[in-house]
Each structure stands twice: as structure tokens, then as C-alpha cells.
Amino acid sequence: MKTFHILLTFSAFLLVGICQARDVKVGDVERDTLTVPAPFATDVREWLIGETPGVVAVSSPGKPGMTPTVYIRGIHPFQQHPAYYVDGVQVIDLGFLAPESVEKIEVLSGAEAVQRFGPSASCGALSVTTKRAATKGFHASYSFSGAVQLLAWEPAQITLDEWKKYNEYYSNATQNPYLVNRYGASFAQIHHLNLQSGGEKLVFAASVDFLDNDGPMEGRSDSHRRISGSVRLAYRPLDWFRVELSAAAGRSEISNISVMNTLLYNRPVQAGQQATDPFYTNESKGTALSAQAKVEFRPLEGLYIRGLFGISQDNTQVASAWDWKQYGADAGYTRTFGKHSVGLDASFKQQLYNCSYRQPVAQYLFLDLQKKDVWTDVSARLNYDWDKRLFADFGLYLRKQKNYSEVPVGPSLSANLRWKPGEHWGLFGSWSMTQSAFYPGFYIPVGEFYHTAYTTRYSRLNAGAETSFQIGKNLFEARINGFLDNDTYSISQNRMDLKNLGLEFSANLSGHSGNVRFNTGFTLALYQNKVDKLFDGIAAFNYHDQLVIKGGSPVGIAWLYPFTGVDQKNGSPVLGTEKQGYGQGIFPSVVLGLHGSVSWRNWQLSIRGHGDFGQSIFRTVLENSALTRHYLENSWRTDNPGAKYPVFYTENIFSQSSAMLHSGSFFRIDQIRLDYSLSFSRLPARVNLFASLENFFLFSSYPGSDPEYALDWQSAGLETGSIPSTKRIVFGVKVGF
Secondary structure, eight states: OHHHHHHHHHHHHHHHHHHHGGGSOBOOOOOSSOOOOOOOOSSGGGGGTTTSTTEEEEOOTTSTTOOOEEEESSOOTTSOSOEEEETTEEESOSTTSOGGGEEEEEEEOHHHHHHHHGGGGTTOEEEEEEOOOOSSEEEEEEEEEEEEEEESOOOOOOOHHHHHHHOGGGTTOSSOTTOSOOBOOEEEEEEEEEEEEEOSSEEEEEEEEEEEEEOSBSTTSSEEEEEEEEEEEEEEEETTEEEEEEEEEEEEEEEEESHHHHHHHTOOOOTTOOOOOOOOEEEEEEEEEEEEEEEEEOOSTTEEEEEEEEEEEEOOSTTEEEEEEEEEEEEEEEEEETTEEEEEEEEEEEEEEEEEEEEEEETTEEEEEEEEEEEEEEEEEEEEEETTTEEEEEEEEEEEEESSSOOOOOOEEEEEEEEOOSSSEEEEEEEEEEEEEEOSSOBOTTSOBSSOOEEEEEEEEEEEEEEEEEETTEEEEEEEEEEEEEEEEEETTEEEEEEEEEEEEEEEEEEEETTEEEEEEEEEEEEEEEEEEOSTTOSEEEEETTEEEETTSOTTEEEEBOEEEEOTTTOOEEEOSSOEEESSOSSOSEEEEEEEEEEETTEEEEEEEEEEESOEEEEOOOOSSHHHHHHHHTTSBOOOTTOSSOBOOSOOGGGGBGGGEEEOOEEEEEEEEEEEEEEBSSSSOEEEEEEEEEEEEEEOOOOSSOSGGGOSSSSTTEESSOOOOEEEEEEEEEEEO
């Protein structure tokens, strides 16, 4: 907390200084486009939450250092996340980047993703561009954001009587050994320094960031520290010659504890155990980087030739190290004939991918695993443009994949069509097909391997319309888009088909009247996923625990015993004898995002929120409610007559019943924020102060910790003691020169 007091003092000093400068003339802050400020985030993927149609992003801010989960247009069980790229170089994860160092993040899917990145992006891609100089001259800015955090949901701890009943060690205890102040207010802070210099020939941008996020548990037992930076340099000595260098790197330290699950489960210590403190910490440290060099020639009008080399490394994962190298060249030529233009783009690149992993199999015994791939890619894209009103292209992407066994990789095909028949509206559509091989696991260097390779085929069909027109001084923009994604996974002659169907809407209205500006809009997506066909001879298979993949059903329906009531004689649950399918699956059928912002003179008020509806959560945690506690009593094993005290038994039949299935629908107000901006007539400086409430309001009937955070790749659809989210009081300042 010492750091917290120091920063409060610094912030107070800065505020006093600004207040004393009020006699200086303050001009109105001119905003060409009023934007809704992004919330406090430690990972750039958190900015996608509720903001982009077709994307479901999930992050638990209650657990420092957690990697967010991103779904693009439905769920793809065997392709666990989209491909990630930083300035064109593929990386394993984006956690080493500071969000403030990012200029934009593109969400790519379907034909657009396949054309740029090939089979790796069959289930989507996130392409991140780091900041570059935006204007000429030298500019510098510093920003600070601080957040006071409180757990949004706290589990009730087990009582002293319950401790005494189940463990003789506490028979004479007068206090619950863990009934102490384990939770409390914590503090997170982000510092960001950005430098930019733009000239006629040389453009330079660099940033340095420091993150310190102390989690909701006492002390530093759960925390995340990261120092990171990025740099971009572009040099253009001649009109036809350009050199560009970019790099981003980060080092992080993450401390995680297991005690949160102990408290969420409300587990007493088993009989015979001593009162040892379960608060132990697992620490992980590591670095990650991405860098690229690019040389571009434009000797003739319409012709470009580029050469590139890129590397990325990541050893922030526990007991693992990832390494990518890529190099290649691309070229393109466009010829114009009156209102018509035809272009051809072609590229060649080779990527070398290596991963080493130490799998613990026993105490002091590890299994060294490796995964190595060499990808050689050749692609071509033919495009046609007529008077900026009709655009069409066709792409072909070929990949040769070499690893421990030669596996044929089919061609990736893609096509796009855009037509703008009117000044204010247009139509678009795309199609792509990719066929390749997918390896769920690693293989041992001596040649034996864990998993059989899947042959995968992905087809993507997309169509929609968009409009944009002026209403007085106001601009209205809208877009509607429908997609049909088919995934086919094959092992030998066996096959599974998965279909994702969706409809996406987005609308935005912005404008101004006098000194008042506003911007408001929403995103809405309707999803349906269905397993059309399972592997031959298989009716269903487990996805996670009691969740299954079953033909004709959504992914992750619950396979449970029907709960019909309580036996009045002995208080035991009454269950059916055969398991049945329950629920709507683990993926939401409706995703909603709302945002709005209004400014007057130097003030701006913003609000944003999002919600997921139609998904189910199977809750395996037995804890707080009286009914659950009752079944906790009845779930203790007494099959050992000589035992003086019963032993906690988690595999009780009640935990496999439909009574543990809940609706995961929710709506969350993510942010309510107030900004105040100043500029000074005698100083080339701009100051922005802000304060916000984040995640203070959650509307849901779900009885667990947080319905949103049961949707992650490791335990999708399961509530097994998820770390609760945090409420945040955020404040900060940005000073620019």
C-alpha cells in the first residue's frame, strides 16, 4: 500500500497544480470524432469486449495476468483461439503488449483472414499494429491510470462449527483458522510514455509502459507486473524506396495462488490434516518479443516489391518456450484502364516454428516434449476495381507443411465481392475454404507422439450490407452481416461436422449541436452452433466433465441426471436413473454491446456495457446456499465404519444432477466515465483528467461468482471456482506536448 499512498500524493499534487493554472485561458477542446474512451485494461484483447460484432471476448480482471479468451464467429473446439499477429509477425500470445502501445487491433475472419495469413487464420485472426507517428514534428505524452479494486462477489466462508465437525484438530478451536481478512482493496497502476517524431523522410515512434496489478488477495500473493515497450521507425530517402523497422517486447512476473479455489469451494480440511496455511504462491517470469524489418521498392507506378524478415519469441508460459522465424517477399502490380483497374499480388514466405515444453510426470521427473514445423507459403491474389463502385478479388494460398511426418495441406481459396450501387449504401460478400492438418498436442523427440493428427476443412460464407448518410449535422452508420461457417474434423474415415450460423448488426449515430457533441450506438449478434455429424459410431463424447458434444445439439450441452426434488423422509435428492441432455450449450445465442458518449465544452461523459444471453453453466462448486449446504452434508462418505470422521467426497451424485445447471445470461455495465480536458494558450500542452466506475453493476440470475468467466477455453461452460471479477474505481491523467 506504500506505492498506493505515494501515487495518491502525486496525483493530488498534479491536480492542485492544474487548479492553480485556472487563470490561464482554457480553450474548448475540439473533437472531430467523439469516441468512447476504452476502459482500464491490462491486455489489449479486453478492448474487444462488447465492441466488435462477431467477437466474444472474455477476461477475468479478478485474476492478475489472466490471458483473455477470444471467440470469432462462434466456437471452434479444436482450434482453440484465433491466430495472433503483431505488425505482421505471428506470435503465440498478446499478453506481452501494453494496450496503450497499440494503435489499432483488427479482427479478421473468413476470406479476409485466409487471404492474409493462410490456414493459420482459418478460425480468425487478431492483427495488432503498434503506434507510429501520426503528425509531423516532435510530440510526447505521459499517461497514468490507477484503479482501486474490490471483489465484486465474495464467497461465504465455512463456519467454525463445520470445521469442528469434520476435523478433530479443531475440536477445541475458538476461531475459524481461515476466517480472517483475506480479501481487501487492492491497487493497479499503468504508466505510459510515448514519443513521436515525424519528418519528410524519417518517422519515429517509441513507447514504454509499466504495469503493476496487485490482486484482491492480501499481500502480493496474486499480482502481475509487466514492463514493455515498442518502437517503429520508417525511413524514406527516395520516393520509391522505404525501410521500416518495428519491435515490441515485454517482461512479466505473475504470482498466482490456489487459495481462492479453496475459499470458493468452502472446503474444510480433511480429517487428520493439520491446520496448514493453503496460501502458497506459484510464480512465473518470462519475456516475449516480436520484431520485423521490411524493405519496399516502388520503381514504377502501380508496382511494389517488398522483402521482410520477422522473429517472435515467448517464454512467459510455464515450463515452455516458443520461437518463430519468418522471412519472405511479396510483389504486386496494378494497371488502370479508364475507370477499370486490374491488379495481381503474389507472395512467398517461410515460417519456422519451434516449441519446447517440460511436462511434469512425477516429483523431480519431467518429460521433454517438442513441436517443430516448417511452413512454406506461396499465395496469389487477383483483384478488379471498377470506378470505386465494384470490387472483386480471388485468392489462392498454398502451404507446404513439414514436421515429423509429411502431411498434405490442401489449397486455401478465397473470394470477395463489394458493390456500391448507391452513394450511401453498399453490399458485400465473401467465401473461403481451407484444408489442412491439425495437431492437438506435442510429440516426443524420439518419434512417438501423443495425439493423432486431425484433417480439417473450414468453409466460410459471409454476406451483408452497410449504409452511411448524413442527417443534418449528424452521421448515421449501420451494418448488417450474416455468416455460415462449417468445420469438418476427420480422423481416418471418421468425421465430425460443426456448423456456426450468425447474424450481426451494428449501428452508430454521432453529431453535434453547438458545444454539445454525442456518439451512441450498439452491436447485436445472434448465434447458433450445431453439431451436424459426429465421428462414425459415436453418439456423444465428453467436452468438459459433464458437458458433451452430441450430434444434432449445440456444443457443450450438459449430460446430467434429472433432479426431481427432495425426499421428505431423509432429505436426500431424488434423481432419475438415466442421464439426459440439458441446457442450450456453452456459447451465447445473443451478444449485445451498448455505448454512448456526450461532451460539452471540456467535459465528456461516457457509458458502455455488454451482455451475453442464452448460454448455460454447469456449476460444480458446492458452497453457499442452504440447499447446496444440505447436499454438502449428504455428500460425505461414510463407507468406512471405522472412520471417526467422514472424508470429503467430491464425486457425489448430486453434483451430476440438473439442479446444478443454471442460466448464464447477464448484462454488465462496464464503465461510467467522466473526462475533463484542458489546453493552454501559452503552453503547447494538453491535459486530460478522468475518473470512472467500472464493473459496478451486473444483472444476472446466476448464483455463482460471475457468469461471464465460465466461458474460457480451459473450462468452458463450467463453474469450478472461477476467480470473481473486481469492481474498480479508476482515475488518471494524460499530459501531451
